[in-house]
Amino acid sequence: MSPINQVIINKETKNKPIWIMRQAGRYLPEFREIRKQNTDFIKLCLNPNLASEITLQPLKRFELDAAIIFSDILMLPYGLKQKIEFKKNFGPILGDINLNEISKLDEIDFVERIYPVYKAISLVRNNPITKNKSTIGFVGAPWTLLVYMINKQSPKIKLKDDFFKDDFLINRILLILEKFLKIHIKNQIDNGAEIIQIFDSWAGLLDEKHLPNYVYIPTLSLVEYVKSLNIPVICFPRGIKNYNEYCNLVKPDVICIDYEVDPLKISKNIKIPVQGGMDPKILLTEKENLKKEAKRYLDIFKDHPYIFNLGHGILPETDPNMMDYLVKTVKDY
Ligand code: 1CP
DSSP, X not given: OOHHHHHHHHOOOSOOOBOOTTOSSTTSHHHHHHHHHOOOHHHHHTOHHHHHHHHHHHHHHSOOSEEEOSOOTTHHHHHTTOOEEEEXXXXXXXXOOOHHHHHHOOHHHHHHHHHHHHHHHHHHHTSXXXXXXXXXXXXXXXXXXXXXXXXXXXXXXXXXXXXXXXXXXXXXXXHHHHHHHHHHHHHHHHTTOOXXXXXXXXXXXXXXXXXXXXXXXHHHHHHHHXXXXXXXXXXXXXXXXXXXXXXXXXXXXXEEEOTTSOHHXXXXXXXXXEEEOBOGGGGGSOHHHHHHXXXXXXXXXXXXXXXXXXXXXXXXXXXXXXXXXXHHHHHHO
């Protein structure tokens, strides 16, 4: 069993395995090289050879315990035929939603549009580099995908005032997302994903009173589905205030915490395995400081099943040497 699965399944506390959100990406010169020649981000995600090569790039450099597949949570709206492009220095731009067209879409159409993602997963899983490491598949949570689909661009800090105005549209999309997210999860698992992480990057935008409807209930349905396939599920509800309530209601196997929560409070109150937490900006400071902060998390979670990770994705301006230093610090602990 891989070290990460030992933490999740056996609740082992001796080893502190490590992987990093966005470990394959813009801070690596070898990624930027491939990206320069592939200006269409979606097409790059749909190229199994390149997507698997990019996935493995960080594993060739650093002693990481998992490969997270190079893809994007927005491949799901792409699979649902919503137009999407990634504009340089701006982020994703999505087209209008055509509810009639989306409602008519069946499983075969959807899978046909994104099957190269599954091919990339199977290439990664079958590569000897990932032996004894976990291959992680992922999806966006229904709420976060709804935000992009309705808002049609990154909400950055807040939702548009009229976000909730079309109740019918919102509830239809949530149901459609739930159906296709399950299909997407099942195909990733069938092609070699051994863990699923659910990214709810915009959970923190919601008022508390909206959490049950938009976050807890739709995410619980996915968590139960992944568990029914005998695969562990990690949830990352970025920006929420009450991690206790989230864990009690949504019941993930692992909770991934963001950098704004107090890790000490988490270690005292949360009984399930924990992942992540450290602020990615620490990697932009000095080695000594990086070591100190990493050790702070490792000390706090010394007797807790813990997977080292950051509290959000690694920043593009990070020096790969700092990433190397971080991985070594965790491995030497
Ligand atoms: O080169 C480029 O310009 C593309 C940058 C890039 C990369 C490397 C994007 C665009 N997505 C990715 C890969 C990606 N995205 C992975 C790959 C595996 C990994 O190494 O971790 C994963 C897991 C994601 C997930 C993702 N995409 C999230 C959830 C995590 C998070 O950061 O909160 C979100 C919100 C997205 C949307 C997205 N993809 C890319 C951009 C610029 C955005 C918008 C972010 C925003 O709204 O601010």
